[in-house]
Amino acid sequence: MARFKKKMAKGVPAMNTSSLPDIIFMLLFFFMVTTSMREVSLKVSNALPKATDVAKLEKKSLVSYIYIGKPLKKYQDKFGTEPVIQLNDVIASLDEVKDFIANERASRDEVDVPLLTTSLKVDKDTKMGVITDVKQELRKLNALKINYSSKKADKI
Numbered sequence: 001m002a003r004f005k006k007k008m009a010k011g012v013p014a015m016n017t018s019s020l021p022d023i024i025f026m027l028l029f030f031f032m033v034t035t036s037m038r039e040v041s042l043k044v045s046n047a048l049p050k051a052t053d054v055a056k057l058e059k060k061s062l063v064s065y066i067y068i069g070k071p072l073k074k075y076q077d078k079f080g081t082e083p084v085i086q087l088n089d090v091i092a093s094l095d096e097v098k099d100f101i102a103n104e105r106a107s108r109d110e111v112d113v114p115l116l117t118t119s120l121k122v123d124k125d126t127k128m129g130v131i132t133d134v135k136q137e138l139r140k141l142n143a144l145k146i147n148y149s150s151k152k153a154d155k156i
Helices: 020-034 073-079 096-106 128-140
Strands: 063-069 084-087 090-092 117-122 146-148
Touching: 063 096, 063 128, 084 096, 090 096, 096 128, 117 128
Parallel strands: 063 117, 117 146
Antiparallel strands: 063 084, 084 090
16 A cells, blocks of 8 residues: 655755856946045045136046145144145155156156146145245246146035
8 A cells, every 4th residue: 555645844945046156246347347446545634625617627647636735633743734745645845746747757658748737636724835836846847737626616
């Protein structure tokens, strides 16, 4: 005589994980494409002034940035509280602006050198004396294309 077994209660079936690597790689690719790395870590305060007539730079790859402002709190022990100049990731003196511009010109193609723009990102509370000194240094180097960075103000 044949016996019939009772069906045992089966658990929840295993989850199919075959598409999991595809999902992981899609997310990884998405974040790699959309993330931008910060090029410079600021060591000076940089609250930009507001302006009503603002234009965007066309080729940001041809722009060299000079940051001017008071050192951040963690750097005030070393550099004081007066406005300083930051070139890339280094707090520099006025004399080092010449080397900075020379290095920027040397790292570009000869065709791009006349198109180089120097952008001054100056804190809104900085006195004009430091800015004038930097501009005089740029004039001596014949780096006459200067841009002042600012935020767009609300129109009245």
